[in-house]
Amino acid sequence: MKVKTARSMLSLTWVIGSCVLFVIVAMQTFMEVYGDPSQNWDKGFLWIMPLLFPLLGTIIGSWSVGENEVDAFPVASMAVFWMTMFISIVYLAILFGGIVIGSIIYNHSRWDYIMRSTGWFLGVFQAPVSIALAKFFIENVRPPRP
Amino acid sequence: MVRAWSYFGSQKSGKRLAFLGGAAAIIIALWSPFVYLNLPKIDSTASRTIRPDVSVSTSAVDEEQRREAALQDAEKQRRLESEFAAAAVEERQRPEAALQDADKQRQQRKTAAAVEAKPRRREAALKDAENQRRLESEFAAQGLLSGRSGGGGRGGASSSATHEESTAPSESIITCEARGETSPHGIPSFFPWPPPRGSDEQDFTKPVLSVIGQTVKGPVRLEHVDLFLKGRLQQVGHTSLTYFSTPHRDGYAAITRLEQIDETGSPLKGSARFTKDAAESASLLYNFIKRLVSLPEGRFRLLVFFVSADPVAMNYTSMQLSLKDADRWVGEGCDSLPAQLASIQITNRHRVFLRVYEFASKGGASHLVGKSDSIPLSQHLSALGLRFELNK
Numbered sequence: 001m002k003v004k005t006a007r008s009m010l011s012l013t014w015v016i017g018s019c020v021l022f023v024i025v026a027m028q029t030f031m032e033v034y035g036d037p038s039q040n041w042d043k044g045f046l047w048i049m050p051l052l053f054p055l056l057g058t059i060i061g062s063w064s065v066g067e068n069e070v071d072a073f074p075v076a077s078m079a080v081f082w083m084t085m086f087i088s089i090v091y092l093a094i095l096f097g098g099i100v101i102g103s104i105i106y107n108h109s110r111w112d113y114i115m116r117s118t119g120w121f122l123g124v125f126q127a128p129v130s131i132a133l134a135k136f137f138i139e140n141v142r143p144p145r146p
Numbered sequence: 147m148v149r150a151w152s153y154f155g156s157q158k159s160g161k162r163l164a165f166l167g168g169a170a171a172i173i174i175a176l177w178s179p180f181v182y183l184n185l186p187k188i189d190s191t192a193s194r195t196i197r198p199d200v201s202v203s204t205s206a207v208d209e210e211q212r213r214e215a216a217l218q219d220a221e222k223q224r225r226l227e228s229e230f231a232a233a234a235v236e237e238r239q240r241p242e243a244a245l246q247d248a249d250k251q252r253q254q255r256k257t258a259a260a261v262e263a264k265p266r267r268r269e270a271a272l273k274d275a276e277n278q279r280r281l282e283s284e285f286a287a288q289g290l291l292s293g294r295s296g297g298g299g300r301g302g303a304s305s306s307a308t309h310e311e312s313t314a315p316s317e318s319i320i321t322c323e324a325r326g327e328t329s330p331h332g333i334p335s336f337f338p339w340p341p342p343r344g345s346d347e348q349d350f351t352k353p354v355l356s357v358i359g360q361t362v363k364g365p366v367r368l369e370h371v372d373l374f375l376k377g378r379l380q381q382v383g384h385t386s387l388t389y390f391s392t393p394h395r396d397g398y399a400a401i402t403r404l405e406q407i408d409e410t411g412s413p414l415k416g417s418a419r420f421t422k423d424a425a426e427s428a429s430l431l432y433n434f435i436k437r438l439v440s441l442p443e444g445r446f447r448l449l450v451f452f453v454s455a456d457p458v459a460m461n462y463t464s465m466q467l468s469l470k471d472a473d474r475w476v477g478e479g480c481d482s483l484p485a486q487l488a489s490i491q492i493t494n495r496h497r498v499f500l501r502v503y504e505f506a507s508k509g510g511a512s513h514l515v516g517k518s519d520s521i522p523l524s525q526h527l528s529a530l531g532l533r534f535e536l537n538k
Contacts (some may be wrong), residue, residue, distance in 0.1 A: 027439040033509070079165075087171040094174070103438045109510055125174050 004071035006081045007062070007136050009127050010088060014059050014133075017092035018052050024099055047115040051095065052074040055133060062137035084132035091129050094122060155280035172379060188257045189338040217470070274301075320391060320487060322480030333480045333487070336390035336399040338462040341450065345520035347459065354498040368398060369488035371453050371498060375400060382531045383413065384449075388479035397454025397496060398487050401479065404472050407447045411521040411529035422446070422469070422507070441509035447526060448503040455495040469505050469512040502526050 025044040028034065034043040075081050095118065102114040320333045346415050358370050375385060379402060390399040406414045406425065418425045424442035426433045446469060452458045465471075504515040529532070 031440040033439070033441050083165075083168050083171075086168055090171040090174065098404065099224060104434070107437075107509065108441055121177070125171075128170060142213060 001075050001078065001081065002071065003073050003075055003136070006075050007071075010085060010133065010136060011063070013085065013088055013092070014056060017041050017088075017096075017139065018056055020097070021048060021052065021092070021095055026097075028103075028108075033103070034111055043111070043115075047119065048095070051118070051126065054126065055091075055129060058133050058137050059131060080132070082137065084136060087125075087129055087132060091125060094118065094125075157506070173221060279320060311377040320395065320484045322389075322482070322484060333389065333391045333484050334478050335393050336452075336475075337464040338465060340456075340463055341399070341452070341458060341501065342465040342467050342514075343462040344450070345504035345515050346517055346523035346526070347499065347501040348523050349459065349497055349499050350534050351496070351498045355492070357535065366492040367488065368453060368481070368490045368492065369483065371492065372398075372400070372483045375451055375453075375498075378532060378534065379449075383419070386481065387477050388476055388481070389483050389487075390475075390479045391484075392452070392454040392456050394456060395487070396490060397452065397456065399454070400451045400483075402449040402474050404446050404448050404476055404505075405519075407445050407526075407529070409445065411447070411520075411526045413447075413530065442507075444507045445515075446472070446507065446512075448475070449526075450475075450500040450501045450503065453496060453503065454499070455493060455497070458497065458499045458501070467503065467505075467514040469507055472503060472505060 006038075029037075029041060029044050034040040051140050098114045098118045102108060102111055322333055327345075354371060354374060355366060358366055358374050362370050379387065383401045384405075386403060388401045390401070392398060403420055404422075405419050406421065408414060408425075413419045414425050422444065424437075424444055500523070502520075504520045504526075505512050506515050507513075521529075
């Protein structure tokens with residue numbers, strides 16, 4: 001698999017996953033599931049933004065660099081790529097899981113607990129995800145060493 | 147650093163890194179559901195918690211606190227009442243002793259008033275006097291002091307109506323026969339009394355008694371009214387009622403189960419009618435998305451029939467009602483009308499009064515729908531198919 005293909009797959013995973021999450025949180029905010037809208041209008045976004053924006057920033061930032069010569073190279077390790085894809089999906093799935101459990105099981109009643117707990121373990125989990133993504137989206141934009 | 151960075155991307159180390167990263171991801175993925183689901187135990191009926199310790203106090207929080215306080219007071223009041231009811235049975239066996247005690251306390255009050263100069267003794271005397279007044283009031287409510295009519299005393303806003311021709315069995319505890327309990331369970335009085343204002347109400351004395359009068363020969367009793375109302379309610383799907391006595395034990399209040407209705411007042415079909423779960427459509431995907439992004443909403447109806455000589459429509463207890471109160475009403479009370487109440491003869495002061503309590507809920511919050519926003523009672527009845535006139 002070429003580096004370009006790998007990057008595209010990871011980009012799509014993150015952008016689509018993040019967009020769906022943002023749409024759900026936006027709709028939940030609009031439907032006032034987080035409580036009194038005069039006080040909690042930004043609650044959902046304050047939760048999801050720190051968990052997604054740093055990672056999205058890494059991905060989207062690399063797009064601005066444009067095409068470079070390593071895009072055509074084969075991925076050095078397919079295992080690392082699939083690991084990156086896997087932990088990306090797990091990260092997004094945990095976020096989706098929090099939203100689904102908070103909505104369906106707890107009927108929107110325990111958002112504070114859901115947000116606090118995900119903030120802790122996804123905050124920690126964000127570090128390895130960032131490293132793995134950086135491998136593809138930052139390190140590869142440099143020209144290969146001779 | 148650069149070499150270490152490159153090492154992680156090399157073919158040689160890739161599998162090792164993939165294994166470690168994948169294992170970490172699997173551990174976190176498996177751990178997260180436990181974190182999500184290992185929440186503190188919560189009341190299933192209370193979903194959205196309003197935190198009283200939030201520094202920015204809102205009116206909703208204040209209202210919730212006031213309501214909780216009122217409920218606690220109500221619980222306390224009921225406990226006290228049951229204690230007094232038990233005491234009354236004991237006292238009935240020795241009313242003379244009770245009267246002597248009352249006289250003794252009255253004398254103590256006089257003695258205490260005479261020693262006003264001594265503040266400590268005065269305080270004690272005042273306390274005794276207060277106790278005595280309370281005892282007298284409770285005894286009077288139980289009919290133990292002759293020549294006094296019951297003052298009610300429930301919720302501090304009781305009816306002051308006097309009863310010239312009381313046929314009520316006010317001197318005994320009326321038990322729920324149909325409960326099948328080993329120890330007798332006294333029928334509770336409807337609480338609070340006078341009942342809180344509903345969404346709409348109407349007096350059905352004339353149509354109900356005229357229909358009953360066509361079939362019953364002789365004096366009409368509460369059991370006849372109960373049979374009639376129960377029959378009509380069974381026709382529209384309300385197969386069980388909960389019964390309370392009125393404070394003067396000369397009538398009763400019958401409560402239907404809480405039912406979920408649509409915006410026209412028609413009961414929801416199937417199992418959704420008698421549950422608090424939001425109505426769901428046939429599409430699973432639609433239900434999932436709806437529950438994902440919106441709070442469950444519902445409209446509920448509770449019908450309360452008052453068959454009583456107490457003027458139900460004249461006074462109201464100020465109280466912010468919610469579904470919790472409705473649940474409390476439905477959960478308490480007798481399953482059938484006790485025989486002692488059923489045998490009471492209907493007087494010309496008895497009224498058959500229907501009050502509908504319509505609740506709107508969103509998430510865990512619920513409130514009584516006011517008269518201006520509620521479905522009119524006539525529409526409730528026609529949507530339900532409930533009629534009090536003679537069946538044709």
